Amino acid sequence: xxxxxxxxxxxxxxxxxxxxxxxxxxxxxxxxxxxxxxxxxxxxxxxxxxxxxxxxxxxxxxxxxxxxxxxxxxxxxxxxxxxxx
Amino acid sequence: xxxxxxxxxxxxxxxxxxxxxxxxxxxxxxxxxxxxxxxxxxxxxxxxxxxxxxxxxxxxxxxxxxxxxxxxxxxxxxxxxxxxxxxxxxxxxxxxxxxxxxxxxxxxxxxxxxxxxxxxxxxxxxxxxxxxxxxxxxxxxxxxxxxxxxxxxxxxxxxxxxxxxxxxxxxxxxxxxxxxxxxxxxxxxxxxxxxxxxxxxxxxxxxxxxxxxxxxxxxxxxxxxxxxxxxxxxxxxxxxxxxxxxxxxxxxxxxxxxxxxxxxxxxxxxxxxxxxxxxxxxxxxxxxxxxxxxxxxxxxxxxxxxxxxxxxxxxxxxxxxxxxxxxxxxxxxxxxxxxxxxxxxxxxxxx
Numbered sequence: 001x002x003x004x005x006x007x008x009x010x011x012x013x014x015x016x017x018x019x020x021x022x023x024x025x026x027x028x029x030x031x032x033x034x035x036x037x038x039x040x041x042x043x044x045x046x047x048x049x050x051x052x053x054x055x056x057x058x059x060x061x062x063x064x065x066x067x068x069x070x071x072x073x074x075x076x077x078x079x080x081x082x083x084x085x
Numbered sequence: 086x087x088x089x090x091x092x093x094x095x096x097x098x099x100x101x102x103x104x105x106x107x108x109x110x111x112x113x114x115x116x117x118x119x120x121x122x123x124x125x126x127x128x129x130x131x132x133x134x135x136x137x138x139x140x141x142x143x144x145x146x147x148x149x150x151x152x153x154x155x156x157x158x159x160x161x162x163x164x165x166x167x168x169x170x171x172x173x174x175x176x177x178x179x180x181x182x183x184x185x186x187x188x189x190x191x192x193x194x195x196x197x198x199x200x201x202x203x204x205x206x207x208x209x210x211x212x213x214x215x216x217x218x219x220x221x222x223x224x225x226x227x228x229x230x231x232x233x234x235x236x237x238x239x240x241x242x243x244x245x246x247x248x249x250x251x252x253x254x255x256x257x258x259x260x261x262x263x264x265x266x267x268x269x270x271x272x273x274x275x276x277x278x279x280x281x282x283x284x285x286x287x288x289x290x291x292x293x294x295x296x297x298x299x300x301x302x303x304x305x306x307x308x309x310x311x312x313x314x315x316x317x318x319x320x321x322x323x324x325x326x327x328x329x330x331x332x333x334x335x336x337x338x339x340x341x342x343x344x345x346x347x348x349x350x351x352x353x354x355x356x357x358x359x360x361x362x363x364x365x366x367x368x369x370x371x372x373x374x375x376x377x378x379x380x381x382x383x384x385x386x387x388x389x390x391x392x393x394x395x396x397x398x399x400x401x402x403x404x405x406x407x408x409x410x411x412x413x414x415x416x417x418x419x420x421x422x423x424x425x426x427x428x429x430x431x432x433x434x435x436x
Contacts, residue, residue: 044096044394045096047094047096047097047100048096048097048099048100049100050097051096051097051098051099051100051101051104051170052100052101052104054101055100055101055104055105056104059104
């Protein structure tokens with residue numbers, strides 16, 4: 001895992017040096033990782049929300065809100081993008 | 086995260102189960118029910134989640150029988166649902182646990198055959214929530230003798246234990262060895278084949294079952310020690326609990342005071358403290374057994390609150406649902422027999 005990460009970084013390092021745009025690259029990583037985290041979190045919440053909705057239709061709104069709560073992570077990551085631009 | 090838990094979908098199943106758990110009858114409903122006659126209870130149930138079953142069976146049965154069969158059928162439906170939802174390891178735990186109803190069905194059939202009951206009557210009392218197929222169950226019910234029934238069960242998990250117990254049955258013509266064999270086979274299977282170093286999920290499953298087995302052993306021990314009968318408690322002992330082993334149980338059964346002291350010091354002490362005090366004062370075994378059931382329910386609730394994403398909430402729901410069915414049945418039968426509401430209320434177990 002670690003090897004792959006270092007080779008990957010090693011292979012894009014020349015590109016970064018050529019463009020000189022390390023900040024943009026870092027921001028992209030930040031948003032990507034945040035989205036990944038939000039996705040993992042939503043997996044469990046979504047499953048539970050669907051279960052709750054299946055039992056009781058009134059739970060749809062609440063289930064939806066809880067399901068997208070982790071999206072706030074991605075929004076915060078977007079703030080990072082604007083800060084680095 | 087998902088790799089650590091196998092493919093079990095705890096989130097989905099526990100959220101559905103919690104929703105169903107919330108729709109079980111509460112203390113208020115019971116207070117209303119104990120004041121109703123069988124007809125009113127049936128009407129009340131038609132307005133709750135038993136509606137489908139009441140309508141399906143309404144034309145064939147009436148009165149308390151209708152209530153009883155609707156309860157059984159509803160129970161089977163809910164537990165089949167659980168199996169439909171569950172995946173992976175969770176399915177495995179649940180399937181094992183729900184074989185409880187296989188054990189129940191097998192015992193019911195034995196008793197029916199033993200007492201020469203009508204096959205259709207036996208069939209009405211079966212709960213089709215376990216693993217045995219309906220074909221096998223109906224062949225069991227139609228079996229002419231216990232021997233035939235035991236042969237039919239060849240290949241199920243009860244087969245070995247029943248073969249051994251059948252010889253005893255032939256000697257004594259008593260059902261007890263057969264029934265004990267069925268129960269033992271069920272409990273042995275519950276805990277069998279789990280790795281010696283269980284992971285977290287298996288650990289919780291075990292913790293729940295140990296509690297149930299402990300409570301069962303405790304109840305048997307108390308019954309034996311109270312009745313003063315000369316029975317070897319080890320005969321009814323179920324292996325796997327953490328409170329007793331066969332030898333200590335035998336010693337403690339002859340000495341109720343020590344037994345109570347032992348329980349007080351155990352992990353269940355907190356849940357059972359008030360109950361044990363009541364037992365010491367009232368000397369009423371039935372009330373104590375109900376209190377034990379309530380304590381098991383509240384312990385299972387503690388476990389399921391402490392470990393929300395585990396098998397515990399699901400098993401706690403199974404227990405609570407069974408308890409509800411038992412309660413409603415007790416109310417209906419009690420009203421039919423003309424008991425006072427107060428008397429019936431003492432028979433209920435409300436956690």
